[in-house]
Amino acid sequence: MPPSDSRPGLNRRQAAERRGRRGELWAELFLRAKLYKTLYRRYRTPSGEIDLIVRRGRTIVFVEVKQRASAAQYGEAMEAVNTRRISGAAGWFESRHPQYSGFDYRFDVIFLAPGRWPSHLSNAFFAH
Template identity: 35%
Template sequence: MMVMRAKDLLGRSGEALAAVFLENQGMRIVDRNWRCPDGEIDIVAIEGETLVIAEVKTRKSLDYGHPFEAVGEAKLARLYRLSSSWCREHHLNARRRRIDVVAVIDNGVGEPQLEHLRGVG
């Protein structure tokens, strides 16, 4: 039996919140936690004719900076590569692709706060 660390549980909770949030924004979630040898995509969604790769960053507080700060150029480049791998595996020719980041602040008290950056990078 595998026990999840508190950090992993927080991350999974944030991803679930982000998926509902994105659905409420009109996106259709088509995959979650997709993995390949090069990494993982948190959420794959469709908005209109655009494939959206959503990276979710969850924190308990802003003590160590805003979650958006954790997505730099190297992470964006990896997400673009992963989006190509996902499309190949699913036989999808997505001409329009976008990387979004969803920040979740959830200190366990009150409602979690979510922010959504569209078209990062």
Template identity: 50%
Template sequence: MGAITGYRRGLWAETLSAWYLRAKGYRILTMRYKTRVGEIDIVARRGGVLVFAEVKWRGTQDAAGQGIHAANQARVRQAAELYLQNHPRYTGLDVRFDALLWAPGRWPLHIMNAF
């Protein structure tokens, strides 16, 4: 259970999250968007709302939620600003920051406006 296992689990959670969001009517614009300040796990759109989603997989959903701490939130917000600078066609949309929390044997907990 080294870093590779955790990395692969994270990729799997992001893939499942994208499918979950698609099933809820979101259009996935990009996944794993990398910037100089950090990475956004999923950028999605539904109607007039642009969603920057952070995905976490831990042993419990509570532990997953604790993984989205203040420094992590700040990095995602800064990366979202850069995304909007590089994709000006989305600047007129409402912006929301969601979290998708995963734990073994559980459906995802999708928290809208998580931070």
């Protein structure tokens, strides 16, 4: 008999973490197919984390990946995007990477749902 887990919420969090990583991998592969080059995955800053930072040409794209159980929840997923957190983290990235100072910056969101092709919302929002 398997040992009982005294912290049942931990298993749910671990499962959510695995789903999130899998979703980010799918989003990254999708962007690679669109000729984006991955610069960073899960870029952590004091302001928060950016799921993916990719580049195509002279554009740096900060990508938020949202995964939902169905495509009908895309509206809910967009509402869950914390634009202030991502903007702050992007500002941190810009200040730490002067080699990209002449580049354009953009914020995209990729929505994922089972059995659906990823939905890529380019220029999803502007920095605060």
